Structures are given as structure tokens and as C-alpha cells.
Amino acid sequence: xxxxxxxxxxxxxxxxxxxxxxxxxxxxxxxxxxxxxxxxxxxxxxxxxxxxxxxxxxxxxxxxxxxxxxxxxxxxxxxxxxxxxxxxxxxxxxxxxxxxxxxxxxxxxxxxxxxxxxxxxxxxxxxxxxxxxxxxxxxxxxx
Amino acid sequence: xxxxxxxxxxxxxxxxxxxxxxxxxxxxxxxxxxxxxxxxxxxxxxxxxxxxxxxxxxxxxxxxxxxxxxxxxxxxxxxxxxxxxxxxxxxxxxxxxxxxxxxxxxxxxxxxxxxxxxxxxxxxxxxxxxxxxxxxxxxxxxxxxxxxxxxxxxxxxxxxxxxxxxxxxxxxxxxxxxxxxxxxxxxxxxxxxxxxxxxxxxxxxxxxxxxxxxxxxxxxxxxxxxxxxxxxxxxxxxxxxxxxxxxxxx
Numbered sequence: 001x002x003x004x005x006x007x008x009x010x011x012x013x014x015x016x017x018x019x020x021x022x023x024x025x026x027x028x029x030x031x032x033x034x035x036x037x038x039x040x041x042x043x044x045x046x047x048x049x050x051x052x053x054x055x056x057x058x059x060x061x062x063x064x065x066x067x068x069x070x071x072x073x074x075x076x077x078x079x080x081x082x083x084x085x086x087x088x089x090x091x092x093x094x095x096x097x098x099x100x101x102x103x104x105x106x107x108x109x110x111x112x113x114x115x116x117x118x119x120x121x122x123x124x125x126x127x128x129x130x131x132x133x134x135x136x137x138x139x140x141x142x143x
Numbered sequence: 144x145x146x147x148x149x150x151x152x153x154x155x156x157x158x159x160x161x162x163x164x165x166x167x168x169x170x171x172x173x174x175x176x177x178x179x180x181x182x183x184x185x186x187x188x189x190x191x192x193x194x195x196x197x198x199x200x201x202x203x204x205x206x207x208x209x210x211x212x213x214x215x216x217x218x219x220x221x222x223x224x225x226x227x228x229x230x231x232x233x234x235x236x237x238x239x240x241x242x243x244x245x246x247x248x249x250x251x252x253x254x255x256x257x258x259x260x261x262x263x264x265x266x267x268x269x270x271x272x273x274x275x276x277x278x279x280x281x282x283x284x285x286x287x288x289x290x291x292x293x294x295x296x297x298x299x300x301x302x303x304x305x306x307x308x309x310x311x312x313x314x315x316x317x318x319x320x321x322x323x324x325x326x327x328x329x330x331x332x333x334x335x336x337x338x339x340x341x342x343x344x345x346x347x348x349x350x351x352x353x354x355x356x357x358x359x360x361x362x363x364x365x366x367x368x369x370x371x372x373x374x375x376x377x378x379x380x381x382x383x384x385x386x387x388x389x390x391x392x393x
Binding site: 027 | 296327
């Protein structure tokens with residue numbers, strides 16, 4: 001999903017390790033975060049969170065590769081990859097989740113794929129069988 | 144109909160031969176016109192308005208980035224096409240527009256490849272805005288009225304630009320956005336310098352000082368210092384310019 005080296009032509013926003021950003025950040029392109037963000041992040045494409053990054057914000061992206069810390073809810077309809085250094089303190093709503101050994105998740109995880117969910121059969125209309133009384137009735141008939 | 148504006152430094156003997164070669168070429172190509180030298184004594188805005196009334200539709204500026212930025216405020220709101228003949232040093236805008244120096248620029252003007260160029264606007268003045276540079280110390284940066292950018296370290300160079308090209312960071316040019324590039328340099332003892340880039344884009348950036356004093360910011364186009372508070376905006380596709388084939392803009 002992500003290349004190790006990020007080509008600036010493909011990346012719309014780079015938040016470097018020396019930068020702290022406060023507020024609502026909305027972008028349409030790919031985004032790389034290596035610094036600190038407080039507020040909310042919303043991107044219509046991919047998000048890469050570096051190992052030194054700290055995000056105190058709700059995050060919404062199409063796909064995400066997370067190696068840093070996020071304190072806030074994460075909503076990603078596509079795929080999330082959590083590396084061994086990733087820490088998430090918040091609820092995750094995701095389509096597809098990959099978690100590496102060592103990653104930390106503190107919160108609810110909801111995978112919103114309702115299409116493949118099987119429907120519950122209707123049992124309530126069937127008569128309940130009382131096996132004990134039926135066996136006793138059978139014995140009496142035999143006698 | 145063409146009208147030519149020359150910078151006053153072109154009167155120097157050093158540039159006479161290159162200028163005469165360019166003028167001969169312009170005559171050969173049949174695109175010569177009235178020439179006027181920039182001067183403090185002349186009201187260029189009034190002269191240009193009179194010439195436009197008489198049918199001038201193309202203004203050609205000969206000089207450098209400074210000359211172009213002096214003229215841009217007069218012509219930005221007029222419906223004309225702007226051409227450029229770069230002569231001498233300090234010609235970054237010409238490189239971005241793909242215009243070669245001197246005589247070669249005349250062929251580019253004759254070919255008339257016209258592109259609409261975004262302009263930067265700082266406190267209601269227009270600039271091509273190749274770069275606005277500051278260290279970032281004690282500076283408040285507000286982008287698009289949505290978020291603040293603050294810097295953890297002190298070794299930073301902040302550059303805000305409209306037309307800008309850095310080989311190590313080839314960012315899109317002329318797409319209706321201002322680029323905000325933060326270059327952070329860290330060096331621990333004798334170890335190799337580590338350079339990190341941060342890059343944002345926005346349509347409006349406000350610069351204010353954290354302290355009571357106003358901060359100095361270098362306007363690279365004109366080698367001039369301007370003071371905070373500044374409100375920098377992008378004006379998309381504001382001016383029609385004649386550009387070369389080797390331009391770096393889209």
C-alpha cells in the first residue's frame with residue numbers, strides 16, 4: 001500500500017518532526033505525519049504516521065499506515081496497517097485491519113463490513129421439544 | 144500591438160550590446176514597439192493606461208525579477224498579456240517560465256505560448272512570489288483560518304511561495320495554492336547535518352509576531368525586507384504571460 005520512500009509529487013502534505021500543528025486539518029491528497037498534531041485530521045487519500053509522530057486528534061483517511069501514537073478515534077473505510085511501534089488510544093472503525101506483533105490498541109474496534117454478515121435464522125416459530133416427557137410417554141406406550 | 148518597458152539598469156554600457164541584439168531580433172520578427180525606461184520621475188501606471196487605450200495588448204518587460212515585480216501591480220488588473228526579456232542576474236522567475244536570456248527570449252515572445260499564471264498577494268499588493276523567507280522564531284503561522292503551525296526547534300527556514308522550484312523537493316507549481324515549505328536543519332556535534340522538510344499547501348497564510356515587536360521577513364523576489372503582520376493569499380490564474388517550452392510551471 002505504501003512505499004518506504006515518499007515521493008513529494010505524490011504526497012500532498014508532509015508534517016515534519018519539527019512541526020506542531022493545532023486545528024482542523026483537511027486535505028484531499030496523501031499525507032505524511034512525522035510531527036505532532038492536535039485537533040482533527042481528514043484526508044480523502046492515504047495517511048502515513050511515522051514512528052516519532054504523536055497525534056492527539058480524531059483521524060479520518062481512506063487508508064492508513066500507522067507507526068506512531070494516536071490518541072483519538074480513527075475512521076478508515078479502507079485498510080489500516082499497524083506496525084510494531086503503533087499505539088492507538090481510541091476507537092477504530094475500519095474496513096480491513098492488519099496488526100503487527102507489538103502494536104497497542106486501547107479502544108473498541110469495529111470492522112464495518114455488513115455485507116458478508118449472515119442473517120439470523122428464525123427459531124421462534126418452532127415448537128420446543130421437552131425430551132424428558134416424550135421419553136416417559138414412549139415408555140408408557142410400550143408397557 | 145507591443146509596448147516595451149526597460150529597467151533603468153539596462154542603460155548601463157554593460158548591457159548595451161545584449162539589448163541592441165535583442166532589439167534587432169524583435170525588429171526582424173516584426174514585433175517591435177514603443178520603448179520606455181523605468182524611472183522614479185515617470186508615472187508608469189498612467190503611461191500604461193494611455194498606451195492600452197491606444198491599442199496596446201502586449202507589454203514586454205526587459206530586466207530582472209525586481210523589474211517584473213514592479214510592473215506586476217500596474218498590469219495585474221488590466222486585460223493584457225505580459226512578456227519578459229530577462230537580462231542580467233537575479234532572474235529566477237524567467238527560469239520557472241522557461242524564458243532564456245536576451246535574444247533567445249525574443250523567439251519565445253514571437254511564438255506566443257500564453258499561460259495564465261497564479262499571483263501571490265501580500266497585504267493587497269501583487270507579487271510573483273518565488274519565495275518569502277523567515278527563520279520562524281517568534282512567529283505565528285495561521286493557514287486557511289483553520290490551523291496553526293508552530294515549530295519545536297529553532298533551526299528552521301520557512302518559505303512561502305507561489306512560483307518555486309527546489310530540485311530536492313519538486314512540488315507542483317501554479318495550481319492555485321500557496322506552498323508553505325519548512326526546512327529544518329539538525330546537527331548533533333560532528334555528525335552529518337540532517338535536513339527535514341515539511342510541506343503544506345493553502346490559499347491563505349497569515350503571519351503574525353508572538354511578541355510586541357514586528358518581525359522582518361525577506362521577500363526574495365525584490366531582495367527587500369517586509370514586516371509582520373502579513374496576510375498572504377493566492378490569486379489563481381490572475382495574469383496572462385508568454386512562456387517558453389522549457390517552463391517548469393503546469
